[in-house]
Amino acid sequence: MLAAMHKKNSPPAPPGLRKSPTGIAGLDEITGGGLPAGRPTLVCGSAGCGKTMLAMEFLVRGATQFGEPGVFMMFEESAADLTANARSLGFDLDRLVKQKKIALDHVRIERSEIEETGEYDLEGLFIRLGHAIDLIGAKRVVLDTVEALFAGLPNHGILRAELRRLFGWLKDRGMTAIITGEKGEGNAITRYGLEEYVADCVITLDHRVHEQISTRRLRVLKYRGSMHGTNEYPFLIGERGFSVLPITSLRLDHAAPTERLSTGIARLDEMLGGHGVFRGSSVLVSGTPGTGKSSLGAAFAEAACRRGERVLLFPYEESSAQVVRNMGSIGLDLAPWLKKGLLQIHASRPTLQGLEQHLLAIHDTVKAFRPAVVVIDPISNLSLERSEAEVAPTLMRLIDFFKQQQITTLFTSLTTGGSGTGTPEDSQGGVSSLMDTWLLLRNVESNGERNRLIFVLKSRGMAHSNQMREFVLSDAGIDLVDVYLGADGVLTGNARVAHGAHEQASAELRQRDHERNLLRIASRQKAIEAQIAALQAQAKAEEAEATFTISQDRWQESNARQIDAAMAQRRSGGTTDPKTKARR
């Protein structure tokens, strides 16, 4: 009889992949366009997992965004309760009801009021639903926990048969429907096996609490005739409704600008190929507590403000006022930028909400403020008490989101280096592989003091320095100083200063030593020269002596010869004067 009554309505949806967009952020991405149009979808999960919210948003968005009015038939909540709940998501159901875009029908069934005798069917339900559909020309239907009927009607045999007929009837009428169901015991998808009747699309919702932090998750268990994401996706119920965070559906297709941004520290820019980081890239600054991560982040933010860019700062450890005060102590005055509206600081406790809730807050703020630079300090706090495998995909999505918006981001990450187990390179959240640039800050303890060192562990797409620098925080700001490398290893801080002085002193000493050496050599040279002169003089004297002796000898010889001759003459009668001959 109903079939006859509704013959004038649209024929059933053609088979294939016609989809009905839900308008719910993320869900349409996972399902490749929405729920199967003209067919029922089962949404199940335990109490309080958000089934009703999902169903309601599906209806509201259908009515307001896609021109598809809808009927919400509820079996548990009253219309007033539902309206109040909807208001918390910012949906005005009353107005939509008045505009005949949405019809609400509360089906209340009291076991105690009902006596059962003989044969019956649920035609009354069909008529009610059909009436509501006709009244507003509905295209969408929600049956919120139809399973409540099992508690109200004792004859489950009839109920099951009628439910099967109901789902078929919805299909015949071309209604895109959401049927919610309670999660069953153990592995059962629903308590009463509704999945047996609604076989086209099954979505499960889950609400888990781990380490006192709750996360909601959504999974498309089944989608007949369509590709769909099979993962579990975190989702949120926020001020603007339902929001699913799909990760795998995002593509790696963001642009890669070549423009470079200064980090606010000239010498750090120098280490990063001389020009700083790429616009739209992500920078990770990791380090143990007190290594200066926040200061580096603030310097980065301040530099962007000075360029006239908008900056969003999310400190998760300090309040906004605290950040401004503390950064003032190292010469970074953030207050004027706050006043100018270039800088916004959104401080909150990381444990206040789950990670996903934080991400939603970040999304919303980013969309509203449209910053060029975002600083999150520290990202590791967001993943507090959560396993890496759980956190990494969500952070990946966040990083991708920033990249797609061409926002340059700086994340700080607290490492627990020094505890013995982790190396300083361990960065929480497993996010380092997602980052374009990774700066590591490390505390070095020696000579009774701790000093900060900075390294560039990686920086994609640029020739970066492989050296370490000392990271010096003073009231004049941040500076990087070359460290001393010597036989004693890397020297920093006072040791570096002392070593410098020591080197200078020894250099002077050496200089003096050289001069003395030169002098000594010069005097020796002079001494040698004097010796040479003396020897030469002596040689001359000896030569003169020798000449004199020779001539003396010659004279004596000739003299002797003359004497001999004179003697011989005299003996022979000669009268030659011997004296004159000897003088010749």
Place this chain on the structure above:
Amino acid sequence: MSQPEIIELRLYVAGQTVKSLAAFANLKRICETHLAGQYRIEVIDLLKTPALAAGDQILAVPTLVRRLPEPIKKIIGDLSNEERVLVGLDVQPARP
């Protein structure tokens, strides 16, 4: 026996089906037997007035609703079991 109350009954049906006809016949018989002169029956065909279904929270058809005296009582089914109908209506069976 005190002043008998008038029992106001409404039978919701959806068209002239076997079940609805049976329910009506059964109801008529039971009322005549046990509530002669103390009852009023109104039959509502939801196919003609579907808007009325929500008012009395009708799901199943046929549904018999005892609107008066309060509290409201509902009996679903074709009313084939006389005893249960009487229990459901909170009516003492008349001794023949």
